[in-house]
Amino acid sequence: MSISTLFADYSQFRHRHPDGDVPHNPYKWAMAIDLDACSGCNACAVACYAENNLPVVGREKFANGQAMHWMRIERYWDQDGREFPDQGARYLPMLCQQCEAAPCETVCPVGATNHTPDGLNSQVYNRCIGSRYCSSNCPYKVRYFNWWDYPTTDNVWPAEMNLQLNPDVTVRGKGVMEKCTFCMQRLRAAESDAKTQGRLVRDGEVQTACQQACPTSAISFGNLVDPESRVHKQWRAQQVELDKHEQAKDEEAGGSDLRGYRIYEWLAPYPSIMYMERVREIAI
């Protein structure tokens, strides 16, 4: 450590799209969520609680906006002033978008959040000092702070409930930031198994908890750089490219007839989740 490092140009480390020593080789994990299939049932959200040791904060803390749902279902109504919402509601599963140029990564004072070579935005709990700058910067507000000491003081997992805790995931203490990790414990386990067998992870071999639970199979997850993977084929069919913040197809006259889009794409965080728009029948 020296004075010169304090003044070095750190903008060179801002990853805009894969480059340098983090090349998305051989994996870049990405997701595609079909909003026309999503029924808003919340199975994914509960599965995430089960898989990732998420604390149940209780009514008061929920009221304070301190809920810890890494995956949340947002429900929107049409704003057309009609008497009834007779075209239904719109459900949006919102989780960490694992942005390629994540606004949260650059502002952590201690470097607790970084980008992994397989395209995920990492969060290291023991390095986090709880400045909450990252969640302040996140446009999706998908970062959750441990305002309270859930395991000990709040006793969120009283005897026997603590036996359900997943040993592959850290149980977070007070004062650290957490967020969706694309079930990286599952990814690491699958990568390790595949590596021992001398191969790469096959499409469909590893599923995130939310994807595995979803009864309508609205969530697709896989390796974006594997041309045989479902997620790659979906992104390609929808003509959405990871490293663009404006897609060519949207420049067409009259807009695109394809459903794929990313949220807040124009802010250029380059999110790794592509959503496919909900559809409505006009004949009725």
Next chain:
Amino acid sequence: MHRFLRLSVLFIGLFSVLGSYAADAPQSEPTDPGIEGSAIDKAAKEKSDGGDSAFDAWLSKYFDSDPDNIGPVVKQPIEFPHFRHAGDHDKGGMEINCMYCHTYARRSLVAGIPPVQKCIGCHENIESVRNKPRIKKLFEYWDAKKAIPWKKVHDLPDFVRFSHERHIQRFIFQLNRPVQEVCGYCHGNVKEMTVARRQKLLSMGFCVTCHEIQHPVTAKDGTPIGDQKYWYSMRKPIIDVSSDLKAQGPNDCWECHK
């Protein structure tokens, strides 16, 4: 008065900082001894082409065979003698492979402690030591069908995910290094111990030291070392000061932090 107090505390702090940094004065980056041969095993030493002194120096700096005994003495239910079981023949040991008992090391995150069944498997046939006090204690556990409450010696913090499988697969199965040497990188010279005692720091810096080693991507004659399987999960090769292409081990936070 207050200014003096503050200044003095500040200076004390600065001195201790400088002091600690002096102790860890940066040294030249260790270089990789290469795939071929290595080390403690005499046979392997003979196989390699003689330029061993640099490697020996490196090895002794980081993986000395003299016990460092960094960790506390941990009292176990039975004072199990590793030197008898894993030790060299000429010292009265049986040279049992580490993984005979710590079976899961090649396929799990943890190496595992053998079930009582494993000990009994041999000991029920070794009449000569059947009445030794510790063996009698072993049989007490077996007869009561009670698991031996071994204490964990190398207990990394809960936010760390260390995979024995990956390291065993690489060093033993891919690089063909001898088992005792590989286990010894982190666990020290276990065959000289009774029960295990932590020999190495096992801090993040300890792990990162190895992951920072610059591996030459090509041999001296230009042929590439290893195939895609060898390099995948290493960082992308970079050209270092000596204009050679070198690659380092994984430095992805999420490889080890969970």
Next chain:
Amino acid sequence: MNNDFNRRDFLKVLGWGGTAVALSGCGNGMVESGKETVVSYVETNDYMIPSVSVYFNSTCAQCDAGCSIMGRVREGRVLKLEGNPNSAINRGKTCGLGQAGVQHHYNPDRVREPLLRTGDQGEAISWDKAYALIAEKLKGVSGEEIAFLTGGVSGHLKVLMGNYLDSFGCKNHFVYEAIAPAVVRAANKKSYGVEMPRFNINKAKVVLSFGADFLGAWVSPVNFSQQYAQFRKGVNGQRGVLIQVESKMTITGANADRWLAVRPGTEGILALGIIHALGTATGEVAAAVKGYDKERVSRDTGVSAEQIDKIAALLKARTPSLVLVGSAAEGYAHGSQNAAAINLLNQVLGNVGKTVEGAAIVPFPQMMPATGNTVALNKLNKGLNEGKYKVLFSYATNPVFTAPGAMKFKDNMAKAGFKVAFAHYLDETAMQADLVLPLDSALEDWGTQVPEYMAEGAQINIQQPLMEKLHPGTRGMGDILLALIKQRGAADYKNFDDFYAYLRSAVLHNKGALGGSGVADDDIFWNETLSKGIVKLPGAAHASLSARSGASGLSLPAPAAIDAQYPLQLIPHVNASLRDGRNTNQPWLQESPDPLTTIVWDSWVEIHPKKAAELGIVEGDIVEVTGKNGSVKVQAYVFPGIHPDAISIPIGRGHEAMGRYAKGYGVNPFQILDLVYDKETGELALHETRVKISKTGQRVIVVKDEGPVGGNQEGQKIVPRMTTDKVNLSKEI
């Protein structure tokens, strides 16, 4: 020395000093040695690798759909449940309720020992003493004086239960389910010849659902959700269209292309109006729909004439379609008539045999599910009131919570001589019992289960323990029944030490019929069966549907007039997480936001904005909802997805017992329901309670997940939507 060294200075010194120490570092204190023990075994089997998970298959018991689950087990503990891909019902998927199954198992409020009531307290006693007490209470009691109250049961447990009752000559097995498609079953029997046909949502081009919340809590939601996904992908490239008709928006309604807020109870009228608008009806059917022209129907139901025409046109143009009936049947005194009219629509559209088909039959009638209804509860209630029963057994049901308060079930239950509850938790019914026998959780127990809704083929679900018993004092229900049967006749079942032995023997005995005829070795077949978690019955016959129109005798009442004193209709709605309240003590479900309102941990009453404005109610007002049979105070939520003449309170909360996560949260609308029954089946008409609302003057902040803008995108492109004329679905994979 000048002693103005104050707190601020002290903190400053600490700050500098602290920084200095931090910079110097202090070695690695994070690696502990010798504090914890290692995972250590006496003997291991070869699939037990520490840190590697093993998966075991079983059956989810969180609701009655009978999805198969796979439990992830590590170091002897089940950590998470996934769906079992082998099952035709859920095909590897689970719902949120299923995921919470681990919380049913690990719940800190489980009963751990048999409890005997002494006054107001419960005293822990031994199993021997408990069994002895039961034997004593049954001495000299005849079969007519014993009552066995259960929820839905199937499989071998049902067989054993039947045998136990037979040992007394007791015919009083009352099966009660608080929310069950009981009226639909009866109507289906009349219209199709079977109680539960197979619905092929994925083969339909249009689904018209009258209150059937098939994506939420109706019959088999995980199966239907998967079919729904295929339905949206389309038949021959044409995306399926969903139309939902109901008075209060369910999650299925929220996903509809068109949601029609119909006047409560007039769903049948709308169905007849659609048949009329189709213009293809002849004979009996034409006679039945005469007079249901769209103007009249529009007046009665509130659905516009234009809309009726559009629906008819769509149904004609896109075939096959599928018409489903749910709350339209369960909600009203004329529910059966509603269901008959709606099922008639399926006949007229030619859907029977295409999207409504006969399901496969499990050829073991004694194992088929005993389904529940309110008629049974009423009969039991009457008997209790008359003091008929000296011994009452209760299993898998909670009528003290779910029965309408006007039935006075709690008081009547007290009249039974000796009350035994087989329970996991001290719920309201167990709290009234004299003896509570603690059960193994669903993840610790053995069993077989036959689901009511059979998807493709016929299957029997296997339930096996996913780990060793958590609490040594609990027993499996099957084991308890065996012990009780052996009390009656020691010779019975003497070959079976426990329920496991009985189950294994019963399955092996029928190996041939269960697909094991090619497997000579019994052990191999049994292990394979356990490994798969389900038994698929090869070549099972399918029920055949008889097309009975039932048009004659169809008579729908005019829309109900609004009672001046109680002007609003109360709809107690079922949400997928909490259902009838049996899972409310699972905190993940309490914290899982309601899909329509996003409210957590509490109850609410949904009021349409128009009605709310009329009454001067805003979100958060604590209002009193009063009916003839009582009142509840609950927070108001202004919600556009409800008919202005109705209000809705969710069921499942308002527990007064059942543990720390359930007790004291919300209100229980069951308590204030009017005792109105469906005329044909005698089932409780859930939506017929008339209430009024008054403000109490109190206001709270509603605890919900949506922010203050509540479902408004505020002009941002967050969830855009495309219409079918603009989207090109052909290039999708």
